[in-house]
Amino acid sequence: MVDITNLKVYTKDFLDGIDNKVLYGSKCQACGNFEVPAKVICTKCQSPDLELVEVKPEGKIAAFTCIGVGTTHFVQKGYSMKKPYCVVIVELENGQMISGQLIGGDITYDENQDPLIGGKPIKVGAPVVGEYEEYIEVIEGKRGGRQEKKRCRLVFRLK
Numbered sequence: 001m002v003d004i005t006n007l008k009v010y011t012k013d014f015l016d017g018i019d020n021k022v023l024y025g026s027k028c029q030a031c032g033n034f035e036v037p038a039k040v041i042c043t044k045c046q047s048p049d050l051e052l053v054e055v056k057p058e059g060k061i062a063a064f065t066c067i068g069v070g071t072t073h074f075v076q077k078g079y080s081m082k083k084p085y086c087v088v089i090v091e092l093e094n095g096q097m098i099s100g101q102l103i104g105g106d107i108t109y110d111e112n113q114d115p116l117i118g119g120k121p122i123k124v125g126a127p128v129v130g131e132y133e134e135y136i137e138v139i140e141g142k143r144g145g146r147q148e149k150k151r152c153r154l155v156f157r158l159k
């Protein structure tokens with residue numbers, strides 16, 4: 001049974017890290033397991049005795065997909081079948097995986113229908129580096145209140 005009354009790391013810590021332009025993984029103090037993104041309990045031994053570890057958001061593309069029918073968020077940003085966006089799964093230095101949008105220009109296709117971003121080929125194994133894209137989150141209160149909060153999201157760019 002996992003004791004959740006004694007957590008040391010919370011999901012909020014990971015999200016606050018992104019907002020402060022820091023990517024956090026978690027290292028288990030009981031078994032040494034290291035995970036990115038940071039977890040609240042170790043997925044190997046279920047210990048809540050974790051410590052946040054700063055991780056460099058750099059690695060290589062492990063998988064990717066170009067999306068024409070996107071989520072509401074991306075549709076509102078102007079993406080469509082005619083203007084697709086690309087999401088990558090990035091393998092970090094220690095083999096951990098994290099996903100994010102690949103930025104760096106419009107998605108086009110070469111003569112073999114292989115995707116390009118800003119004219120550069122998108123390929124498994126291509127090195128990428130993370131950046132923190134700032135945006136304003138608008139929070140509409142149930143009673144009409146409205147708050148704006150400066151936030152960040154992790155995106156990737158071909159190196």
Ligand SMILES: [Zn+2]
Pocket residue numbers: 028029030031032033042043044045046047
């Ligand atoms: Zn563990």
